[in-house]
Amino acid sequence: MSEWVTVCEVGPRDGLQIAHGIMPTAAKTRWIAAMAAAGLREIEVGSFVPPKLIPQMADTAQVVQAARTIPGLLVAALAPNLKGAQNAYAAGAARVTVPVSVSEGHSRSNTNRAPMEQVAEVGRIAAWLAEQPRRVILEAGCATSFGCSIDGEVPTAAVAKVAEGLARAGVDTIALADTVGWGNPAMVHERVRAVRAAVGDKLQKLHLHDTLGLGLANALAGLEEGIRAFDSALAGLGGCPFAPGAAGNIVTEDLVFLLESMGLATGVSLPELLATRELLAAGLPGEPLRGALGRAGLPKTFHPAR
Amino acid sequence: MSEWVTVCEVGPRDGLQIAHGIMPTAAKTRWIAAMAAAGLREIEVGSFVPPKLIPQMADTAQVVQAARTIPGLLVAALAPNLKGAQNAYAAGAARVTVPVSVSEGHSRSNTNRAPMEQVAEVGRIAAWLAEQPRRVILEAGCATSFGCSIDGEVPTAAVAKVAEGLARAGVDTIALADTVGWGNPAMVHERVRAVRAAVGDKLQKLHLHDTLGLGLANALAGLEEGIRAFDSALAGLGGCPFAPGAAGNIVTEDLVFLLESMGLATGVSLPELLATRELLAAGLPGEPLRGALGRAGLPKTFHPAR
Numbered sequence: 097m098s099e100w101v102t103v104c105e106v107g108p109r110d111g112l113q114i115a116h117g118i119m120p121t122a123a124k125t126r127w128i129a130a131m132a133a134a135g136l137r138e139i140e141v142g143s144f145v146p147p148k149l150i151p152q153m154a155d156t157a158q159v160v161q162a163a164r165t166i167p168g169l170l171v172a173a174l175a176p177n178l179k180g181a182q183n184a185y186a187a188g189a190a191r192v193t194v195p196v197s198v199s200e201g202h203s204r205s206n207t208n209r210a211p212m213e214q215v216a217e218v219g220r221i222a223a224w225l226a227e228q229p230r231r232v233i234l235e236a237g238c239a240t241s242f243g244c245s246i247d248g249e250v251p252t253a254a255v256a257k258v259a260e261g262l263a264r265a266g267v268d269t270i271a272l273a274d275t276v277g278w279g280n281p282a283m284v285h286e287r288v289r290a291v292r293a294a295v296g297d298k299l300q301k302l303h304l305h306d307t308l309g310l311g312l313a314n315a316l317a318g319l320e321e322g323i324r325a326f327d328s329a330l331a332g333l334g335g336c337p338f339a340p341g342a343a344g345n346i347v348t349e350d351l352v353f354l355l356e357s358m359g360l361a362t363g364v365s366l367p368e369l370l371a372t373r374e375l376l377a378a379g380l381p382g383e384p385l386r387g388a389l390g391r392a393g394l395p396k397t398f399h400p401a402r
Numbered sequence: 403m404s405e406w407v408t409v410c411e412v413g414p415r416d417g418l419q420i421a422h423g424i425m426p427t428a429a430k431t432r433w434i435a436a437m438a439a440a441g442l443r444e445i446e447v448g449s450f451v452p453p454k455l456i457p458q459m460a461d462t463a464q465v466v467q468a469a470r471t472i473p474g475l476l477v478a479a480l481a482p483n484l485k486g487a488q489n490a491y492a493a494g495a496a497r498v499t500v501p502v503s504v505s506e507g508h509s510r511s512n513t514n515r516a517p518m519e520q521v522a523e524v525g526r527i528a529a530w531l532a533e534q535p536r537r538v539i540l541e542a543g544c545a546t547s548f549g550c551s552i553d554g555e556v557p558t559a560a561v562a563k564v565a566e567g568l569a570r571a572g573v574d575t576i577a578l579a580d581t582v583g584w585g586n587p588a589m590v591h592e593r594v595r596a597v598r599a600a601v602g603d604k605l606q607k608l609h610l611h612d613t614l615g616l617g618l619a620n621a622l623a624g625l626e627e628g629i630r631a632f633d634s635a636l637a638g639l640g641g642c643p644f645a646p647g648a649a650g651n652i653v654t655e656d657l658v659f660l661l662e663s664m665g666l667a668t669g670v671s672l673p674e675l676l677a678t679r680e681l682l683a684a685g686l687p688g689e690p691l692r693g694a695l696g697r698a699g700l701p702k703t704f705h706p707a708r
Contacts, residue, residue: 249703278701281622282664308701309656309694310663312619316587343698350615357616358588388615392649395584395614397555 098361098401102325104138104301105131105348107376108159109174111333112152113143115383121155123379125162130375131330132169134368136348139163140172140193140327144180150337160187172235176207181221184232191233192225194218195273198238198258201246202275205338206239211254215261222266233269236262237303241272241287242279245341252287256294263295270299271327274314276342277307281317288321301325304346306332306386311346312354319360326351331373332386347387349373353398361401366394404667404707408631410444410607411437411654413682414465415480417639418458419449421689427461429685431468436681437636438475440674442654445469446478446499446633450486456643466493478541482513487527490538497539498531499577500524504544504564507552508581511644512545517560521567528572539575542568543609547578547593548585551647558593562600569601576605577633580620582648583613587623594627607631610652612638612692617652618660625666632657637679638692653693655679659704667707672700 108128112119119127128139141163142156156173163171172191175181184192196214197203203211218236225232240247241255259270272287279287284302291299302318304311304326315326329345336342352364366389373390377383414434418425425433434445447469448462462479469477478497481487490498502520503509509517524542531538546553547561565576578593585593590608597605608624610617610632621632635651642648658670672695679696683689 243701243703245701276701277698278703280660280663307694307698308659309618309653310660312616313622313660316619316622341698341701343694347615353614354586354616354619357586388613388649392583392613392647395549395551395582395647397549397584 098359100324101355101360101362102138103136103348103352103362103364104140104172104325104327105136105330106140106303106327106345107329107331107333107348109140109142110345111329113150114335114337115152115333115380117380117383118152119379121158123375124155124159127372127375127379128159128163129166130372131369132166134372135362135364136369137168137363138170138172140174143174144183145176157183157187160184160189164188164190177217178220178224182224185225185228185230189232191235192221193235193237194221195237195239196258196262197240198255199240199244199247199250202240202244202338205246211258212261215258215265218262218267219265226266234267235269235271236267237271237273239273239275242274242283243276245276252290255287256290259291259299260294263298267298269301270295271301271303272299273303274305275336277305277311279304279314280310281313284314284317285321288318288323301327303327305334305342305344306346307341307343312350315346315351315354330376331390333383344386349389350387353389356401357398359401366400404665406630407661407666407668408444409442409654409658409668409670410446410478410631410633411442411636412446412633412651413635413637413639413654415446415449416651417635419456420641420643421458421639421686423686423688424458425685427464429681430461430465433678433681433685434465434469435472436678437675438472440678441668441670443474443669444476444478446480449480450489451482463489463493466490466495470494470496483523484526484530487531491531491534491536495538497541498527499541499543500527501543501545502564502568503546504561505546505550505553505556508546508550508644511552517564518567521564521571524568524573525571532572540573541575541577542573543577543579545579545581548580548589549582551582558596561593562596565597565605566600569604573604575607576601577607577609578605579609580611581642583611583617585610585620586616587619590620590623591627594624594629607633609633611640611648611650612652613647613649618656621652621657621660636682637696639689650692655695656693659695662707663704665707672706
């Protein structure tokens with residue numbers, strides 16, 4: 097049996113939040129169902145944020161409700177604060193991801209709080225969730241862990257400090273996010289080690305953007321450090337409305353190809369996943385779709401991992 | 403002092419050979435001079451092939467003659483056979499690269515010879531070069547070392563066997579080429595080790611294409627194996643007229659960014675290198691230019707290696 101790597105699709109959240117158009121709710125749920133049918137086991141389907149700020153996410157409660165009827169799918173949603181987490185819980189999300197920026201500038205731009213204030217908010221979310229009858233996984237995403245287009249360089253020690261605060265605040269898992277895509281493999285090695293020294297196995301995932309073309313090389317560095325979970329977006333959608341210059345997420349289908357071709361199992365059928373690009377294109381006409389596999393197709397020598 | 407990595411620009415050869423238009427000789431030499439001024443120390447400026455087959459390369463002798471007047475630049479040229487190597491020598495190339503396909507199908511399509519027949523031709527080239535008064539470096543590029551769009555999978559043992567033959571034939575250095583871009587990091591680790599076991603330090607370089615988006619991840623795997631030289635093409639030009647489905651080379655500016663941001667020195671000034679994209683665009687109107695750095699620009703936190 098091959099080793100398993102979890103690929104969490106974040107296109108319906110990170111991708112659609114910055115798209116030029118608004119994908120209709122029915123198109124979102126069709127697309128999500130098709131990606132789940134292609135084998136993706138975790139999908140971040142939206143975010144519970146004020147519709148005035150991000151109108152593309154106004155229907156997230158409906159999308160969560162529809163997605164949780166899909167057998168075997170872990171339905172994740174983003175929430176920037178307690179109210180959002182409560183809404184995610186009410187809608188039936190299985191995991192709530194709370195963004196916590198390491199850099200002051202992005203933190204204030206994204207959540208209107210200083211980093212350690214947002215860590216405290218995560219503590220309130222953890223406490224509230226612990227009192228609810230249904231168990232929901234609480235994930236924190238350490239945004240700008242590899243640099244910030246507002247503040248510039250972000251020290252490794254600052255990332256470890258925020259992660260340590262999050263572990264103490266009671267999160268279940270931590271992801272390091274390269275929000276603006278300025279990371280490189282040497283940084284991935286260094287920061288994964290530093291954060292693991294601070295919080296151990298609570299560090300589970302990398303969330304990478306491909307602004308400078310290093311996304312998959314950074315994922316490889318993460319794999320070498322033992323990371324076995326990644327966020328990515330079909331067709332490389334994505335960006336951050338509050339991080340100037342950020343480009344799309346690493347491309348899910350290219351990431352799955354990297355993993356499977358190296359003998360790491362993802363459970364994803366690449367032909368079926370590639371076919372879902374058409375649903376995305378139909379639901380969001382005019383949005384540019386990226387990705388090498390989408391352009392070149394699967395090579396005839398490809399065998400999925402077993 | 404940082405460790406050094408050699409980046410050999412192959413756009414004027416691998417890129418222009420498959421371009422839709424023909425870049426005028428004066429535009430080629432201007433572009434090459436600008437890339438050398440940006441710090442590239444090795445440029446493969448053309449190939450000595452019949453102009454009927456590849457008309458874009460008809461002026462290679464002139465381009466070599468112009469390029470060898472640039473101080474400090476190693477002028478390389480490709481030659482598929484003895485006659486081409488003699489022409490490269492006569493024009494004044496400092497290095498001749500001879501392609502030797504590991505797969506039978508690509509070998510016959512590219513050079514009209516079986517792999518071991520082409521190895522024998524390399525032996526004739528080595529013998530002829532050894533008799534000349536001027537020393538010229540003989541490099542062999544093992545094409546289709548990671549798969550072939552005609553023959554499919556290419557066994558590691560076949561790559562090692564061809565490399566061993568080339569070492570015996572008297573080449574100075576060997577490059578492994580992922581001609582169709584089907585390699586992955588696990589294959590890079592495996593094949594670099596196998597070929598090094600066969601030929602030792604004669605294996606010096608990887609020539610990677612980015613068909614499936616894994617190009618820079620593959621370069622990272624090569625770095626981890628101790629490879630310190632790479633071919634690449636500005637703006638990701640490139641492909642092979644005799645390898646259906648092959649996409650462009652890894653992008654020089656993105657590769658340099660990967661290396662420099664990891665503290666590996668290349669001697670290249672990225673702002674100056676990025677500026678040469680305009681000369682390329684002017685000399686080859688309508689040709690699509692790829693590359694993350696060209697799109698996103700240098701992040702403000704970037705510092706070159708020292």
